[in-house]
Amino acid sequence: MTATPVFGDAEQHVLHEILAANRHLEGALLPILHAVQHQFGYVPAEALPVIAKDLNISRAEAHGVMSFYHDFRDHPAGRTTLKICRAEACQAMGADDLVDHARDSLALDWHETTKDGAITLEQVFCLGLCACGPAMMVDGKLVGRADVAKLDAIIAEARS
Amino acid sequence: MSMKMYLPLDSAAVALGADDVAAAIAARFPEATLVRNGSRGMVWLEPLLEVEIDGVRHGFGPFETTDIDALSGDLANHPKALGPVDDLPWMQRQTRLTFARVGVIDPLSLDDYRAHGGVTGLERALSMTPAEIVTETTDSGLRGRGGAGFPTGIKWKTVMEAQADQKYIVCNADEGDSGTFADRMLMEGDPFTLIEGMVIAGIATGATKGYVYLRSEYPIAIEVMNKAVAIARQQGLLGASILGSAHAFDMEIRVGAGAYVCGEETSLLNSMEGKRGVVRAKPPLPALEGFMGKPTVVNNVISLATVPVIFERGAQFYQDFGLGRSRGTIPLQIAGNVKHGGLFEIAFGLPLGEIVDDIAGGTASGRPVKAVQVGGPLGAYFPRDLFDTPFGYEEFAGKKGLIGHAGLTLFDDQQDxxxxxxxxxxxxxxxxxxxxxxxxxxxxxxxxxxxxxxxxxxxxxxxxxxxxxxxxxxxxxxxxxxxxxxxxxxxxxxxxxxxxxxxxxxx
Incomplete structure (x- = not known):
C-alpha cells in the first residue's frame, strides 16, 4: 500500500495559497477541494479543519461535502488510476466482461490499489464516449473501444 | 503547396487515437495547417481527417497513423477516402441548427465563429428589449433540452420579472446520462455558441453573472470552455460592456465532482454553493430562489446553445420545424451497440424505428436490436413493438417513456x-x-x-x-x-x- 505522506509545514503553506486563491469565489468549497486534490493527489484529513475554519463552516460540513462526491479521495491513489465505464451504453458493448477481467487480473475491488502501488481501480458512470464503448480513462487519458488486449497493455505499462 | 487539414479534438476522436494521428501529421507535413475541430458526429469514422481540396473538405476515416503516407499520393484513391464530407448521407439528411458549426469551424477562433453566423443572434438581441427577447424565445417553442421539456421562454420570464440585486444564469453541463454526449460535443466543438446563448439569457433576464457547471468526466470540454471564456472576455463578448453596449455579463466554468445527482438542478445549485449535492424541495423555484438564494435561470447546454440560431434566423423559422408541441430540432445521440453511432440533428417527429434501423443501421454486432433505452439511465427500454413512436416529448410520455436528453442506447438480442x-x-x-x-x-x-x-x-x-x-x-x-x-x-x-x-x- 502507498504510505500516507506527512502533512507538514510545507503542505500547510501550499494549502494556504490554495485558500487565498479561491476563498473569494461564490461557493468556494468545491474549487478548493479540487485544487487540494490536484496538488496532493488526495484530500488530506489534516486539510479539512483548516479549510473549514477558513470558510467559516463546521468540520462536519467540510467532511460531509468532501465525502459526498465520488471524485474526492481521503488517501493517495496508485501511480496510475484506471477508470472503467460501467454505464448502459458501455454495457451494451461488453463492459461487464472488461470489468470482470480488470477486477480478476488485478485482484481489486473498486477504489482499491494494488499492493505494489501501481494501479488504483475506479468505476465511472459515463465518459460521454457512448458511441465508441466500452470506454476507459487512464490518468485522465481517454480510451475508446476498449477491450481485454488494450486493458492488459495498460496494466502492463503501469506496472513496468 | 500548403495543405489545410482538419482533425477533431473531440473526446471521442481523441479516445480513438486522434492525438497520435495529429502528432504524426505534424511531423510528416510540417508545412500543412492542421485545425483541431469539433466532431462531425460520425463516431464510427473517427478519427475523421478532412483535407481541403479546391475549397471542398474531403473525409478520410477512420484514420490511423499508418494511413498518413498515402496522403502524398492520389487522394481520391486513398484507402480511407470517403469523398466530400458534406455529401455523406449522414450529413445530407440532417437539419443542423444547434450543431451547424460543430465540426466545421475551429472551436477557439472567434473570427471563424463570426464568419459562420456567430454573434449575429446576439447583435439582434441587443437591439431588443428584455421583454421582446423573452417573447421571441417563447415564440420559438424551445423547451428544456435537459429532459424536463419546460418552455425556456416561460422560465426566463419568471426570472426577468423577479426583483433582486443579483440574478444568475446557470448552465447545466452535468451531462451524466449514459448514451448522451451532445453537451460535450457542443462545448468541445463550438463553445462560443453556448457563451452567446448565456449572454442573451443574461440580457433578457437582467442576470450579469453566469456559471457553467461542467462534469469532471469531461476534461477536454473543460479545457475548451475555459479557453473560450478567456477569448470571449478579451474580445468583448463578455465583460462590463457586451459588444460595446450598456449590458454587462461575465461567466466562469465550475467543475463537478462525479455525482450523477448534481445533474438535477437543485442539487446542482447546492453543489455550486459548496454544499453536498442534495436535492432541494420545490418550491421555491430556482427561478425565484436559486443560486445563493437569488433568481436563477438553470438551463441545459443545448437549450442555451440553441438560442443564438433562434435569434439569428427568427422564432418562426425555428418553430416551423417539429411535431406537435415538440418544436424545432433535436440532436439525437445514437449509442451503445450501434453500427453508425454518433450525433444526428433533425426536426422532432422521426419514428424511433427509422432512427434505429435506417439512420443508425442497427447494431455493431450485426445481431437483431432487442431494446433501445431512450433518455439515459432513467429512460425506458423500448422494444421493437414500439418503434413506431415518433420522437417527441408527449409522444414518448404516452408510451410510458421519456426522451430525456435524446440519447438512444441500442442493445442486441443477447442482452439480459x-x-x-x-x-x-x-x-x-x-x-x-x-x-x-x-x-x-x-x-x-x-x-x-x-x-x-x-x-x-x-x-x-x-x-x-x-x-x-x-x-x-x-x-x-x-x-x-x-x-x-x-x-x-x-x-x-x-x-x-x-x-x-x-x-x-x-x-
Missing part, C-alpha cells in the same frame, strides 16, 4: 433485460443523494427484489411493481422518481427475461 433492471436500481443506490426515503432505501430494496426474481421467486414481481409505484410517486426528484422507467419497461416489455429465470430455478 433483468440484468438491466437490476443495474438501474444499483445505479440509483450508488448515486442517490439520500435526502428522500423512496430513493435512498427503495433503490437498495429494489436490487434485492430483482435478485429474488432472478433466483426464481415469482412472488417478488408484484413487490417490485409496488416498489416502483412508491418510488415514482414519493421521490423528491427524477433520480428516484424515474428509476422505475427502465425497471418497469424491462419487466413489461421483456417478461421472458424475468420469467425464464424463474422457470429455470423451479426446474
Amino acid at each position: 433485460m433483468l440484468k438491466m433492471a437490476r443495474f438501474a436500481m444499483e445505479f440509483c443506490a450508488i448515486e442517490s443523494c439520500g435526502k428522500c426515503t423512496p430513493c435512498r432505501i427503495g433503490s437498495v430494496r429494489g436490487v434485492e427484489t430483482v435478485d429474488r426474481i432472478a433466483q426464481g421467486d415469482a412472488s417478488a414481481i408484484p413487490l417490485l411493481t409496488d416498489l416502483c409505484e412508491t418510488m415514482k410517486d414519493g421521490s423528491l426528484c427524477a433520480l428516484g422518481g424515474f428509476t422505475p422507467y427502465p425497471v418497469m419497461s424491462a419487466l413489461t416489455h421483456f417478461p421472458d427475461d424475468f420469467a425464464t429465470t424463474a422457470q429455470e430455478a423451479a426446474e
Whole structure:
C-alpha cells in the first residue's frame, strides 16, 4: 500500500495559497477541494479543519461535502488510476466482461490499489464516449473501444 | 503547396487515437495547417481527417497513423477516402441548427465563429428589449433540452420579472446520462455558441453573472470552455460592456465532482454553493430562489446553445420545424451497440424505428436490436413493438417513456433485460443523494427484489411493481422518481427475461 505522506509545514503553506486563491469565489468549497486534490493527489484529513475554519463552516460540513462526491479521495491513489465505464451504453458493448477481467487480473475491488502501488481501480458512470464503448480513462487519458488486449497493455505499462 | 487539414479534438476522436494521428501529421507535413475541430458526429469514422481540396473538405476515416503516407499520393484513391464530407448521407439528411458549426469551424477562433453566423443572434438581441427577447424565445417553442421539456421562454420570464440585486444564469453541463454526449460535443466543438446563448439569457433576464457547471468526466470540454471564456472576455463578448453596449455579463466554468445527482438542478445549485449535492424541495423555484438564494435561470447546454440560431434566423423559422408541441430540432445521440453511432440533428417527429434501423443501421454486432433505452439511465427500454413512436416529448410520455436528453442506447438480442433492471436500481443506490426515503432505501430494496426474481421467486414481481409505484410517486426528484422507467419497461416489455429465470430455478 502507498504510505500516507506527512502533512507538514510545507503542505500547510501550499494549502494556504490554495485558500487565498479561491476563498473569494461564490461557493468556494468545491474549487478548493479540487485544487487540494490536484496538488496532493488526495484530500488530506489534516486539510479539512483548516479549510473549514477558513470558510467559516463546521468540520462536519467540510467532511460531509468532501465525502459526498465520488471524485474526492481521503488517501493517495496508485501511480496510475484506471477508470472503467460501467454505464448502459458501455454495457451494451461488453463492459461487464472488461470489468470482470480488470477486477480478476488485478485482484481489486473498486477504489482499491494494488499492493505494489501501481494501479488504483475506479468505476465511472459515463465518459460521454457512448458511441465508441466500452470506454476507459487512464490518468485522465481517454480510451475508446476498449477491450481485454488494450486493458492488459495498460496494466502492463503501469506496472513496468 | 500548403495543405489545410482538419482533425477533431473531440473526446471521442481523441479516445480513438486522434492525438497520435495529429502528432504524426505534424511531423510528416510540417508545412500543412492542421485545425483541431469539433466532431462531425460520425463516431464510427473517427478519427475523421478532412483535407481541403479546391475549397471542398474531403473525409478520410477512420484514420490511423499508418494511413498518413498515402496522403502524398492520389487522394481520391486513398484507402480511407470517403469523398466530400458534406455529401455523406449522414450529413445530407440532417437539419443542423444547434450543431451547424460543430465540426466545421475551429472551436477557439472567434473570427471563424463570426464568419459562420456567430454573434449575429446576439447583435439582434441587443437591439431588443428584455421583454421582446423573452417573447421571441417563447415564440420559438424551445423547451428544456435537459429532459424536463419546460418552455425556456416561460422560465426566463419568471426570472426577468423577479426583483433582486443579483440574478444568475446557470448552465447545466452535468451531462451524466449514459448514451448522451451532445453537451460535450457542443462545448468541445463550438463553445462560443453556448457563451452567446448565456449572454442573451443574461440580457433578457437582467442576470450579469453566469456559471457553467461542467462534469469532471469531461476534461477536454473543460479545457475548451475555459479557453473560450478567456477569448470571449478579451474580445468583448463578455465583460462590463457586451459588444460595446450598456449590458454587462461575465461567466466562469465550475467543475463537478462525479455525482450523477448534481445533474438535477437543485442539487446542482447546492453543489455550486459548496454544499453536498442534495436535492432541494420545490418550491421555491430556482427561478425565484436559486443560486445563493437569488433568481436563477438553470438551463441545459443545448437549450442555451440553441438560442443564438433562434435569434439569428427568427422564432418562426425555428418553430416551423417539429411535431406537435415538440418544436424545432433535436440532436439525437445514437449509442451503445450501434453500427453508425454518433450525433444526428433533425426536426422532432422521426419514428424511433427509422432512427434505429435506417439512420443508425442497427447494431455493431450485426445481431437483431432487442431494446433501445431512450433518455439515459432513467429512460425506458423500448422494444421493437414500439418503434413506431415518433420522437417527441408527449409522444414518448404516452408510451410510458421519456426522451430525456435524446440519447438512444441500442442493445442486441443477447442482452439480459433483468440484468438491466437490476443495474438501474444499483445505479440509483450508488448515486442517490439520500435526502428522500423512496430513493435512498427503495433503490437498495429494489436490487434485492430483482435478485429474488432472478433466483426464481415469482412472488417478488408484484413487490417490485409496488416498489416502483412508491418510488415514482414519493421521490423528491427524477433520480428516484424515474428509476422505475427502465425497471418497469424491462419487466413489461421483456417478461421472458424475468420469467425464464424463474422457470429455470423451479426446474
